[in-house]
Amino acid sequence: MNVSANDDTVRETKIFEIKDCALIAIATSKRAINLKELQSILTQISLDSIYYHFWGGLLQPRFEEREYNNDFAAWAWYALHDAPLGERLAVVDPNDFSNLENLRQELLEIIDERIDEKESLAYTLATSYFEFIRSQIVIFDTLEKAHNPEELTALLPDMSTSSIFYHFIDSRRRLDNQGDDFRLFLNCHGKKYEGLCCRLAAIDPYFGTLSELKKQVVEVFSAHFS
Numbered sequence: 769m770n771v772s773a774n775d776d777t778v779r780e781t782k783i784f785e786i787k788d789c790a791l792i793a794i795a796t797s798k799r800a801i802n803l804k805e806l807q808s809i810l811t812q813i814s815l816d817s818i819y820y821h822f823w824g825g826l827l828q829p830r831f832e833e834r835e836y837n838n839d840f841a842a843w844a845w846y847a848l849h850d851a852p853l854g855e856r857l858a859v860v861d862p863n864d865f866s867n868l869e870n871l872r873q874e875l876l877e878i879i880d881e882r883i884d885e886k887e888s889l890a891y892t893l894a895t896s897y898f899e900f901i902r903s904q905i906v907i908f909d910t911l912e913k914a915h916n917p918e919e920l921t922a923l924l925p926d927m928s929t930s931s932i933f934y935h936f937i938d939s940r941r942r943l944d945n946q947g948d949d950f951r952l953f954l955n956c957h958g959k960k961y962e963g964l965c966c967r968l969a970a971i972d973p974y975f976g977t978l979s980e981l982k983k984q985v986v987e988v989f990s991a992h993f994s
Contacts, residue, residue: 784920784953786912786927789934791827791903793820798900803848804890806840806898807879813900815868819941820903822862822871826978827933837974838862839898840875847894853882861974863940905938917957917964920950921989929978932985937973950985964992 796817800806810818821839836842836858845854856878865871883890910931914920935949943952951968954961967988973981 781953782915782956784914784949786910786914786923786931787934788908788910788928788931789938790906790908790930791820791824791933792906793824793901794904796900796902799897800900801894801897802891803850803853803879803883806843807876807883807890809900810872810876810879814902815872816904817900817902818868818872818875820901822974823933823937824901824903826937827930843894843896843898847896847898848889848892849895850882850889850892852885853878853889856882861972863972863974868941905934907934914953917954917961917989918993920953921993924982924986924989927982929982932982933978936971936981936985961992964988967992 796813798809798813800809822837825837825839836845836854838857838860841854841857841860844850844857848854857875860871860874860878862868862871865874912923914923937948939947939949939952943949948968951965954965954968968985971981971984971988
């Protein structure tokens with residue numbers, strides 16, 4: 769099995785090589801005990817950290833559904849005990865932003881607005897630190913390949929949820945057009961798959977679990993070829 773720590777090169781191809789992945793958490797030694805510290809660190813923390821705090825939770829095994837989809841919202845609610853801030857951060861969808869830097873600026877604006885509303889909140893001590901974690905993705909070659917969309921449809925039900933994460937979510941960081949590997953592959957096989965591409969584009973992978981995302985992708989492919 770081939771393993772690589774970085775796989776930034778994406779080439780248009782008529783062969784879909786199924787990859788699997790793991791998101792490795794790496795401590796940054798940066799942590800915040802109040803909103804002002806969080807704001808300060810957030811201005812300079814690596815984009816890999818912002819990526820991890822929005823997407824990393826999807827790859828972590830959980831026995832119950834997450835109440836908040838990103839770590840910033842969860843900390844604002846459970847540690848800072850500020851419901852308005854937690855709710856505003858919770859509805860931020862990273863898919864609405866063309867890059868992680870724009871997502872960072874959105875977070876900073878939300879925090880700025882909340883401090884303007886309640887100045888004392890800036891230095892209110894939280895009950896626990898916000899620990900900034902950065903991430904590195906490790907990619908595994910499964911050796912499974914599809915030479916056409918029909919073959920890919922047959923392979924999809926057996927793909928792991930982490931493979932779905934790599935090809936449908938992490939691909940948005942790798943591809944210039946914020947697309948996913950499935951649509952990149954389909955576009956190489958002609959315009960007859962435009963409808964399928966549109967249905968895939970309509971799926972929002974953020975508000976839900978990877979199992980739910982996989983189910984949606986499988987159903988969209990199956991419906992097209994049925």
